[in-house]
Amino acid sequence: MTLRLYDTRRRVIEDFAPLNPGVVTMYVCGPTVQSAPHIGHVRSAVAFDVLRRWLTVCGYDVQHIRNVTDIDDKIIVNAQAQNVPWWALATSVTRLFHEAYAALNCLPPTGEPRATGHIGEMVALIQRLFDGGHAYAAGTDVYFDVKSHPAYGELSNQQLDDVQSSEDTGDKRDPRDFALWKGTKPGEPSWETPWGPGRPGWHIECSAMVTRYFGPIFDIHGGGRDLVFPHHENELAQSCAAGDPFARFWLHHGMINIGGAKMSKSAGNSMFVPDLLAGYRPQALRYSLVAPHYRSDSDWNDDVLDEADAAYSRIEGFITRASAEYGEPATDGPVPTAFADAMNDDLGVPAGLGVLHDVVRRGNTALAGGDEAAGRQALAEVAAMTMTLGLWPGDFDGGNDSALEKVVAEVVPALLEARQAARERKDYAESDRIRDALTAAGVVVEDTPQGPRWHVGTSG
RNA sequence: GGCGGGUUGGCCGAGUGGCUUAGGCAAGGGCCUGCAAAGCCCUGUACGCGGGUUCGAUUCCCGCACCCGCCUCCA
Numbered sequence: 001m002t003l004r005l006y007d008t009r010r011r012v013i014e015d016f017a018p019l020n021p022g023v024v025t026m027y028v029c030g031p032t033v034q035s036a037p038h039i040g041h042v043r044s045a046v047a048f049d050v051l052r053r054w055l056t057v058c059g060y061d062v063q064h065i066r067n068v069t070d071i072d073d074k075i076i077v078n079a080q081a082q083n084v085p086w087w088a089l090a091t092s093v094t095r096l097f098h099e100a101y102a103a104l105n106c107l108p109p110t111g112e113p114r115a116t117g118h119i120g121e122m123v124a125l126i127q128r129l130f131d132g133g134h135a136y137a138a139g140t141d142v143y144f145d146v147k148s149h150p151a152y153g154e155l156s157n158q159q160l161d162d163v164q165s166s167e168d169t170g171d172k173r174d175p176r177d178f179a180l181w182k183g184t185k186p187g188e189p190s191w192e193t194p195w196g197p198g199r200p201g202w203h204i205e206c207s208a209m210v211t212r213y214f215g216p217i218f219d220i221h222g223g224g225r226d227l228v229f230p231h232h233e234n235e236l237a238q239s240c241a242a243g244d245p246f247a248r249f250w251l252h253h254g255m256i257n258i259g260g261a262k263m264s265k266s267a268g269n270s271m272f273v274p275d276l277l278a279g280y281r282p283q284a285l286r287y288s289l290v291a292p293h294y295r296s297d298s299d300w301n302d303d304v305l306d307e308a309d310a311a312y313s314r315i316e317g318f319i320t321r322a323s324a325e326y327g328e329p330a331t332d333g334p335v336p337t338a339f340a341d342a343m344n345d346d347l348g349v350p351a352g353l354g355v356l357h358d359v360v361r362r363g364n365t366a367l368a369g370g371d372e373a374a375g376r377q378a379l380a381e382v383a384a385m386t387m388t389l390g391l392w393p394g395d396f397d398g399g400n401d402s403a404l405e406k407v408v409a410e411v412v413p414a415l416l417e418a419r420q421a422a423r424e425r426k427d428y429a430e431s432d433r434i435r436d437a438l439t440a441a442g443v444v445v446e447d448t449p450q451g452p453r454w455h456v457g458t459s460g
Numbered sequence: 461g462g463c464g465g466g467u468u469g470g471c472c473g474a475g476u477g478g479c480u481u482a483g484g485c486a487a488g489g490g491c492c493u494g495c496a497a498a499g500c501c502c503u504g505u506a507c508g509c510g511g512g513u514u515c516g517a518u519u520c521c522c523g524c525a526c527c528c529g530c531c532u533c534c535a
Contacts, residue, residue, distance in 0.1 A: 011464090031535075044535040074533070153463095156530075162462040164531050202533085224535030229463085231534085254465085255529065262529065291484080292473065297465075297528070299472090307472065307485045314484080317498070350474045354483040364499055368492090428494060435496080446497050453498085 003058060003344045005220075006295060008228060008250040009155050009236075013346050016249060018219045024060045025214045026052065027247070029206060029223035029231070030112070032069040033093035034078050037100040039271040039289075039300065040224065040256045040263060046286060046390070047253040047294040048222050049106040053388050054343050057335070066109040067209055068094055071116050071199055076188055086189055087116075100273040103282045104289075105390045113209045115200060119191045121208035122200050125242060126180050126193075134241040137195050138171035140183020144234070146176045149241045155250060156229035178234050180204050203234040211244060221247035225295075228252055254297040263300070271300060283316070283396050284309035290389055293350055311357075313457065315386065316393050318360045320455065321367055322379040329379045331387040331394075339385055349389065356385045408456075412443055416452045419445075 003016045018024045028048045031041050048064070055062045070090040079089040101108070126142060129135035134148045146152050146160065153160055163176050179201035184190035190197040210218060216239075223232060232250065239246040255262055258269040276285055288308035292298045323329065335343075336359065342351035363378030365371075386392045415434055422430035435445050438454070446453045 029535075032533085038535080040535040042535085047535090072533085157463055158531075159462075162531085164462080225465090226530065226534055229530055230532085253535075255535075257528075260528070262534095264534075295465090296473085303471070303485085310486095311484050321498085348474080351482070354474075357483055361500080368499060423494080426494075432495075439497095444497065446499095447493070448498080 001341050001344045003055075004346055005249055005251060006346050008232075008252050011157070014249075016219075018060065019217060019248065022059070022061055024055050024062045024220065025218040026055075026062060026064050026220040026222065027206070027210045027214065027218060028064070028066045028109075028221075029227055030066040030068050031097055032072050032074065033090045033097065034072065034074040035093060035265075037097050037273045038263065039273065039276065041097070042100055042104055042106075042273055042285075043256055043289050043298075044222075044224055044253060045101050045106045046104060046289045048251075049390055050290060050294070050349065050388075051220075051222075051251070051347060052107065053390060054347065057388055062110070063214070064107075064109045065111040065113065065210070065213055067206060068097075068112060068114045069202075069205065070094065070114045071189065072202065080187075096274070100277075103273075103277055104286045105282070105395045107390075111213055113213065115205040115209070118205065118209050118212060119193075119200070121212045122181075122204045123193050125204065125208045125211070125238070126195075128242045129180065129238060132241060132243070134238070135180055136173065138173070140196055140198060141171065141179055142181035142195050142198075142201075143172050143177040144180050144238055144241070146174055146178070146237070149237050151240060152237050153233065155233045155236050158229065158233075178203065178230065180238070203231055203238065206231075207235050207239045207242075207244075207246075210246075211239070216244035216246070218247060220249045220251055222251040222253075225252040225254055253294045254292075257297055257299045259301070260299060276305070280305045280309065281396070283312050283391065283393070287312040287391060290349055290391065291353060294347055312391070315356065315360055315382065315391070318363050318367075319379070319382060319386070319393055321453075322363055322375055322382075324453075325367060326372070326376050326379055328394075329376075329383040331383045331392055333380045333384045335384045335388060336381050339381075339388075343388070352385070352389070356382065356389075359385070408443075412438065412454055416445070416454065420452065 004013050005016045006013045026048070028044070031037065045066075048066075052062050052064050068090075071086065075090055076086050079086040082089060126135055129144065134145050135142055136145055137143075153163065160176065181193060181195060181201055181204070182198050183195075184197040184199065188199065190199055210221070221232070221235075228250075232252075236246055256271075257263065258271065261269070263270050273285075284305050285308070288304050291308065291311075336355055339352050339355040342348040342355060345351070359378050359381050363375055363382060366374035366378055383392065415438060419431045419434040422428070422434065438445055442456055443454050444457055
């Protein structure tokens with residue numbers, strides 16, 4: 001079974017094969033670094049991280065680029081409000097994004113270009129549009145002439161006549177034309193161009209950068225569904241008008257809603273990653289983001305993370321017990337066929353998780369029954385599947401206070417020894433007292449035929 | 461007004477023209493345990509409403525209702 005993916009432009013699921021055998025070029029729209037990452041930003045990162053991992057498992061060399069938009073109206077406004085230079089805000093917020101991505105075990109992209117590092121490429125592209133009669137200067141701005149490109153609207157399936165005009169008409173010939181370059185204003189950063197000083201329009205950076213790294217045609221362009229129009233539509237228009245075929249597959253993930261409505265800063269219902277990680281471990285957060293299909297909208301509430309933590313703990317518990325029994329498994333072994341089929345079907349992670357849980361149950365049964373061959377097999381499969389989804393527990397270790405960890409590693413076994421002694425003399429009042437004290441401290445104790453086992457966490 | 465998505469059992473969330481109708485969480489029963497925890501087994505018979513096609517529809521078609529997204533910055 002070959003990989004099939006839903007393409008937004010053609011509005012159909014199609015067989016995927018890269019332009020150049022063995023190599024997949026994937027460009028994903030990254031954040032505008034104006035304020036801390038919210039849950040929607042990391043959903044995007046996780047969704048494409050899973051795709052990238054799956055393509056890698058399928059044997060492709062994945063060239064994954066995620067841009068950073070480091071110049072924009074809001075960055076300028078927010079920086080002024082905080083009384084810092086625009087580039088200082090962009091840098092510090094970029095750092096917050098990197099921390100969030102790393103916490104959620106997203107592999108770093110192969111390339112991470114910044115808009116301000118590619119002004120020259122943008123100027124060159126705009127010049128090509130001028131040469132082709134698709135761009136014009138109006139006042140200090142430069143605009144793309146939408147009517148000069150008959151295919152305009154093909155990505156979002158809109159007829160030009162149906163596109164509502166925005167209010168900020170400015171000096172445009174047509175209100176639906178969009179800015180390629182914005183003339184400088186007092187107090188704003190600017191760069192010199194043949195059309196005067198100014199800064200980039202929003203869409204031009206992506207077209208310029210993807211061409212810089214991948215050339216005129218590449219395999220996958222991804223982003224959130226809210227980017228389909230106007231951002232991706234405009235990218236496609238300007239690149240095609242300039243003569244570049246551009247993206248072969250357009251992939252868009254669904255939105256995260258809060259209480260049934262879209263999360264937005266103006267509504268004041270944003271969920272920020274640093275806040276969420278203060279209350280939940282990153283494994284639970286990643287599981288909750290991975291679990292729904294990437295193209296589905298997903299409603300977010302307090303229960304989602306609790307449920308994700310419980311479901312993940314089940315998988316994690318098996319890996320812990322089985323690893324103790326059989327040793328650490330390899331994580332690069334083959335995944336079950338049913339799992340591969342699910343992933344190949346437009347990244348059917350929900351069905352894949354069904355397979356994963358089935359194998360966990362099989363593994364638990366094998367573990368309880370002493371069936372080593374079946375247990376080892378299940379562990380290897382679970383390791384491969386969790387690695388594919390970026391949920392391998394070993395990837396989340398670390399970050400704790402190692403000195404405290406050492407203390408706990410000494411103290412807990414000592415207490416458990418005392419408890420075992422009490423149990424042997426059938427002093428259950430004492431043994432339960434010790435266990436209750438450990439539970440209260442967040443240590444879960446499990447008695448097994450091989451003796452007591454413990455871990456930090458909660459239990460049902 | 462234009463374009464697109466959704467409505468599944470207590471909750472989340474897949475999916476399918478019928479066959480053994482995912483998976484997780486929660487709930488109840490059982491096994492195991494000194495009691496627990498963890499694990500395993502069993503139970504619950506869901507597909508917004510109205511038509512149509514069909515031997516048979518939650519799944520296809522038509523209509524309706526409600527919800528959501530984009531059309532302005534947005535993951």
